[in-house]
Amino acid sequence: MIRIFRTLGRGIFWQVLALSLLLAALVVLSSGLGYLRISFSDVLRIVLAKLPGLDFLLDGVNSLFPVVITDVRLPRILTAAAVGAGLALSGVVFQGILLNPLADPYTLGVSAGAALGASFALWLNIGIWGIWSVPLFAFIGSGLTLMAVIYLASSSAGLSSSNLILSGIIVSAILSAGVSFIKYMVDEQVSVIIFWLMGSFGSKTWADVWLTLGTLTAGLGICGYFSREMNVMALGSRTAASLGVDTQKVRLILLITASLVSAVCVSVSGIIGFVGLLVPHIMRTLTGPDNQRLILVSIFAGAILLLGADTLTRAVLPHEIPIGVLTALTGGPFFCYIYRKKQTGGIHDD
Amino acid sequence: MTIETDQVCFGYGRHPAVSDVSLKLKSGVFYGILGPNGCGKTTLVDLLIRHRTPGAGVISYQGKPLAKYSRKQIARRFALVPQQYSVNFPFTSRQVVMMGRYPHLGRFAFPDREDHRQVDEIMAQTGTREFENRFVSELSGGERQRVIFARALVQDTPVLILDEATSNLDIAHAISLFSLAFRRVTDEGKTVIAVMQDINLAALFCQYLILMKNGRVVRHGPCDQVLTESTIQSVFEVKAKVYEDTYANARQVVFNRSSHVP
Numbered sequence: 001m002i003r004i005f006r007t008l009g010r011g012i013f014w015q016v017l018a019l020s021l022l023l024a025a026l027v028v029l030s031s032g033l034g035y036l037r038i039s040f041s042d043v044l045r046i047v048l049a050k051l052p053g054l055d056f057l058l059d060g061v062n063s064l065f066p067v068v069i070t071d072v073r074l075p076r077i078l079t080a081a082a083v084g085a086g087l088a089l090s091g092v093v094f095q096g097i098l099l100n101p102l103a104d105p106y107t108l109g110v111s112a113g114a115a116l117g118a119s120f121a122l123w124l125n126i127g128i129w130g131i132w133s134v135p136l137f138a139f140i141g142s143g144l145t146l147m148a149v150i151y152l153a154s155s156s157a158g159l160s161s162s163n164l165i166l167s168g169i170i171v172s173a174i175l176s177a178g179v180s181f182i183k184y185m186v187d188e189q190v191s192v193i194i195f196w197l198m199g200s201f202g203s204k205t206w207a208d209v210w211l212t213l214g215t216l217t218a219g220l221g222i223c224g225y226f227s228r229e230m231n232v233m234a235l236g237s238r239t240a241a242s243l244g245v246d247t248q249k250v251r252l253i254l255l256i257t258a259s260l261v262s263a264v265c266v267s268v269s270g271i272i273g274f275v276g277l278l279v280p281h282i283m284r285t286l287t288g289p290d291n292q293r294l295i296l297v298s299i300f301a302g303a304i305l306l307l308g309a310d311t312l313t314r315a316v317l318p319h320e321i322p323i324g325v326l327t328a329l330t331g332g333p334f335f336c337y338i339y340r341k342k343q344t345g346g347i348h349d350d
Numbered sequence: 351m352t353i354e355t356d357q358v359c360f361g362y363g364r365h366p367a368v369s370d371v372s373l374k375l376k377s378g379v380f381y382g383i384l385g386p387n388g389c390g391k392t393t394l395v396d397l398l399i400r401h402r403t404p405g406a407g408v409i410s411y412q413g414k415p416l417a418k419y420s421r422k423q424i425a426r427r428f429a430l431v432p433q434q435y436s437v438n439f440p441f442t443s444r445q446v447v448m449m450g451r452y453p454h455l456g457r458f459a460f461p462d463r464e465d466h467r468q469v470d471e472i473m474a475q476t477g478t479r480e481f482e483n484r485f486v487s488e489l490s491g492g493e494r495q496r497v498i499f500a501r502a503l504v505q506d507t508p509v510l511i512l513d514e515a516t517s518n519l520d521i522a523h524a525i526s527l528f529s530l531a532f533r534r535v536t537d538e539g540k541t542v543i544a545v546m547q548d549i550n551l552a553a554l555f556c557q558y559l560i561l562m563k564n565g566r567v568v569r570h571g572p573c574d575q576v577l578t579e580s581t582i583q584s585v586f587e588v589k590a591k592v593y594e595d596t597y598a599n600a601r602q603v604v605f606n607r608s609s610h611v612p
Contacts, residue, residue: 099438099439100438101438101439225457228452228455231441231445232449232452234437234438234439234441235437235446235449235501238396238401238430238432239430239432239498241399241400241401241421242401242428242429242430242432242511243425243449243450243452243453244420244421244422244423244424244425244426244452244453245421245452246421284439284440288440288441288442288445289440289441290441290445
């Protein structure tokens with residue numbers, strides 16, 4: 001492990017250390033914040049008491065607090081962090097394999113597919129799988145969309161990145177019309193669909209935590225495994241092939257992995273924009289374009305950003321704003337700012 | 351080292367790009383592939399590095415079909431310097447050159463001291479050391495092409511393929527890069543296969559010429575036998591004068607304004 005950090009560059013060790021400490025601090029901080037304020041020492045005691053043999057730490061803590069922390073706040077906090085990390089990871093991968101710094105889970109229509117799937121489930125009031133129905137349909141929707149986009153984009157010469165982006169935009173447009181159609185068809189339930197589309201981490205359970213964390217870990221493993229290939233592929237597919245990279249295979253594997261990760265994220269939390277776009281973009285100015293470092297740093301930064309935003313809307317703002325609206329309202333203009341700065345030569349990213 | 355192509359054919363859809371190419375290439379020779387636009391030169395290169403697989407026929411390296419090699423094994427034998435080049439992300443020149451070591455690295459291994467030494471040495475030879483920490487995306491076309499050339503040399507392969515590698519470079523840079531490649535042929539017995547547009551530059555460096563037209567090899571042989579007025583007229587459809595130039599110490603070709611044969 002130490003060797004990995006040494007060869008990746010001295011900076012990366014401190015960057016990852018700082019970001020993980022920041023994330024841990026933010027988890028503790030946000031666990032204490034909310035309608036019911038809980039002191040940080042109590043939060044730490046409640047968390048540590050989960051370890052075997054440390055139950056005595058709970059002595060003197062209000063008996064309501066452990067329930068609030070472990071059953072209500074932590075699932076939401078950890079889901080938000082895992083979704084942020086997942087969206088950032090898929091953003092890094094989409095930007096890396098499509099060779100486009102503006103690519104993210106939306107560019108390929110993955111999010112639009114999930115939105116249509118979820119709207120469909122909400123419209124028909126499908127509940128045979130209980131609370132899993134909406135995530136499942138969102139997941140199916142994004143999977144089918146991904147297949148359609150890959151089918152549209154593939155030619156005898158393989159999958160070119162510009163074809164993928166164009167196909168993604170076309171399919172997204174069709175799917176958005178589908179969502180509008182469903183919104184028009186349902187009458188009274190339209191608010192449920194709209195609320196889901198705006199994204200939220202309210203009422204998340206440990207099942208959501210394990211689903212997103214598991215997907216994130218698997219996705220991180222696969223993307224980390226191919227991160228060096230992603231670097232070489234930045235030289236163009238012909239050069240990458242001459243360097244011994246099976247570009248077709250790697251691109252397909254990474255595309256599917258990143259899409260599945262973002263599909264799970266969207267299915268759990270609804271549509272949350274700009275995290276997958278913004279985080280890799282900012283982190284690239286910190287670490288450079290080397291995907292091996294970028295992936296590591298981005299997942300932490302994504303987790304911190306989304307957890308911070310969720311805590312802000314949950315505990316700090318007087319009224320809870322849907323998280324998707326918050327990230328779009330703040331991330332959008334910020335993205336415009338860096339994009340403009342890039343045009344005028346402030347940031348070298350092209 | 352021998353590369354053999356045996357009746358190799360390849361087509362895009364129904365349109366044949368390379369037909370019936372049978373060649374035998376040896377080590378220690380600087381080969382030039384010449385021919386008009388769209389004659390299948392680049393496709394032939396793609397077949398050699400197995401970026402594409404032949405529709406018919408076999409390409410073998412050391413008597414073993416290319417299909418039997420893994421991609422990384424091929425990348426340890428063939429290096430490619432392509433023509434146009436864009437790097438979409440701000441990698442530094444050194445990072446790009448280091449990518450040439452990729453086929454030699456194990457999955458979880460990182461570049462060691464020897465890899466760094468080779469990168470240092472080749473960046474010094476190609477004159478890219480002075481901008482090793484600058485972003486490739488900020489370099490001029492000529493500087494970037496030298497970085498790409500260094501990247502291919504670092505790959506340290508017995509065969510180096512230059513696919514119109516110098517067409518964006520000024521004459522000084524073109525000659526310096528070809529000389530570097532030429533030295534590897536004469537000193538280290540490597541093989542260079544250069545796809546070229548400039549016939550006179552080809553005549554300066556190539557010992558053996560392969561002339562292609564409409565996907566077929568029309569003529570091939572030592573430069574001073576193949577480079578004739580009649581061959582140039584039949585391949586490029588231009589009239590030309592071919593003469594031995596004492597300054598160039600090679601055959602050279604000159605044209606005139608009405609050279610084109612309609």
